[in-house]
Amino acid sequence: MSNAPRNAAANRDWGHDETGCTVLHIDMDAFYASLEIARHPELSGRPVVIGMGNRAVVSAANYEARKFGIYSSMPSAKARQLCPHAAFLPVDIAYYRTVSHQIFTDIFSKVTDQIEQVSVDECYMDVSGALLRWHSTTQIGAWLRAQVANHFHITCSVGIAANKLVAKMASTNAKPNGMLLIPRALSAEFLQMMPLRAIPGIGPSMERKLLGWGVTSVTQLAQLSELELAGIVKSPTHAHRLYLACRGMDERKVTPYTPEKSIGCERTFDEDTRDESRVAGLLRHCCDKVAHSLRDRGLLARTVSVKLRFDDLSYATRTRQLDAPTDAASKLFPFAVEMLHALLGMDPSRAAYRELPRAVRLAGVSVSSLTEASRTAVQLSLDDMLDEQQDEHHSEAQSQRLREAERALDAVRNKFGSGAAHLGA
Template sequence: MSTAPRLAAAKRDWGSDETDCTVLHIDMDAFYASCEVARHPELKGQPLIIGTGPRSVVSAASYEARQFGINSAMPVSRAQRLCPQGIFLPVDIRYYRTISSRIFSTVFARITNQIEQVSVDECYMDVSGTLRQWKRPSNIARWIREQVASGFHVTCSVGIASNKLIAKMASTNAKPDGMLLIPKTQQAQFVQLMPLRSIPGIGQSLEKRLKAWGIDDVATLSRCSEEELFQATGSHISAHGLFLASHGLDELPLQTHSQEKSIGAERTFLHDTTSLSNVSGLLRQCSDEVATSLRKRQLLARTITVKLRFEDLHYATKSHTLQKPVNSAADIYPEALRLLHSMLDLDETQINRGELPRLIRLAGISTSGLSKVQDTLIQPSLDDILQEEQPETEHAQRSQLAHAERILDSIRGRYGKDSVKLGL
């Protein structure tokens, strides 16, 4: 649920010139709440809040609930005070993910494979390759909105522009249930209408810094040189990004899966083995190697694949795509083990006995669905908000392990790659 500021004045007709406007940003409206209404139609029109428990935060709120001043990440206890008559439901992330992946596979994927999924309810789409068929990007946006609404009872807002920054800001200002096209010739004027916080990446502290320099809005920002912005922010990267953004420009390409390669590691055993601990030990080593090279290249991976070669030289592979991209062995290894158990169809007894039904000659892991860390972590997803709400234990344990792995990286950098091993 986006808390980026919207501006009534921005939601107007900016013209119909769609030249070069091949980037769509699609954002489903109040997604968790819409999913709940889809399976409980009697809740339609009610102030609905997803998130329960006195120590939790709100994960999503219907537009009716937002009229009471409720928004995401607000403590549930506060939301209850603001709207005592509200309907509070627990988060059912598995159900929302199922709906999301159906929408992606049955609607979005029918347009193009040039899709960058940002979170469970949000993506960018490059439609330049499909215009021969669809003629105009707005035709695609309209079709998507109809399909998602009629097939899933979820409304979505779509921004259409020449780059990701403007497409995202356009969808924010199109909400709820709207569509906004910003022609390329209007994009500078559009951003310069906005408050500072409407630019993704300008948070509370950067806003404070800019305001201390007398920069109160995007229009003022656009009159600063890159050098002045460097003085204000102390960072060349921020200065460059702000300079571009204030003129409605964005150089970041879409991180679509088709551009990506994979990163993997595999080993052949000295002797073919049926020992589960040998195979899982090797997978642990491979997880560590793969995670280290992902981090070295500043990448995150979404899909984990386990590969086995048997004594008869036949191969088997099995993959799983995670909702949240990862680059630590603490996240990759447990997933690889689950895949190993399921591809060999192991039951509890076999796992306890540690004996595999077939001789294994080689085992390995590869990761794909890669994206750059800095492009992936710009916006907190609904999942991030949700995780704050989940019990400490597993999440905290994994993030501690991931932190330990980053320390290992620096030790290995100094003393060589075999100097330390990870005990998972």
């Protein structure tokens, strides 16, 4: 459930020029609460809060409940104080996932396969190909909304724009049960109506920092050069994204993916080897590949496995849970080496590379227990990084910087090829 800042004045008719507007952002309105009301029609019109119990937090609240100041992640006990007569229901995530799957397969995939599912109730759609069959993007949006309402008795909001950033902000401002088209030529004007906090990457402490520089609006943010922005946020990647964002621009493509169970990389040596440095080097390469895929797909992994195949063609694997989910090769690699040693019964304390007790034919790394980075609480935001001077997140901020460095490498590799750069181990 989105508590994203918005501007009511932006929810107006922006005209009908759809040229280049091929990205839709579709977001179910109060999804969990709406599904409960759809299967318990007697709750209709009442405030409904999903998440109950003494120590529970609110997972979702319908718009009637939000009028009482209830929002997601608030303790349920607090919500009960604010609105004692609301209907409180337990979370039935299995049911919500089942319906979500039906909506995506029965309705969304009828339009296109260019769908990037962000969460159980939210996706981007690139309809540039689908427009060969459909009259217009708004026609697609209207059809999707009608289908969802007719078949599932819930509503969704749709943003239509030239890129993901503007489409998502459009759907946020269209909520609930609305559709908003932002013509490409008006993207910057629309964005600059938003409060600073509406821009992804600007949280409370980033906002404070910008206020300190005299920047109080997105319009003023757009007056800063990319270099000035980099000086403020201390990260070229974020500065670039902000520079584009306040102009209504976004370079990210809609990347279709079906939620995956695992991501792996393995390679067979040209000839079997007992050279530990070669096997470790290959594991490092696999960690890089796997971490790159995770970042590409916006996922974090909590489990890492190493697989070895020996000269007699037998296999051995070992798996480890990480303390915190990650998408950084520098986090995965030390565990991969540790598992390599464990698999071969080697003393892990010796630092130098040795001859392995068995000849290795193939080695590989895979990760599983995948979660969406944007939904995983442990991931630090830019805001947390700025807060690091003031609080105890120091080591987390450090690991965030490593991830940041790897992400910067992604950009170099995308431009110059995968062998162009790597991080020193």
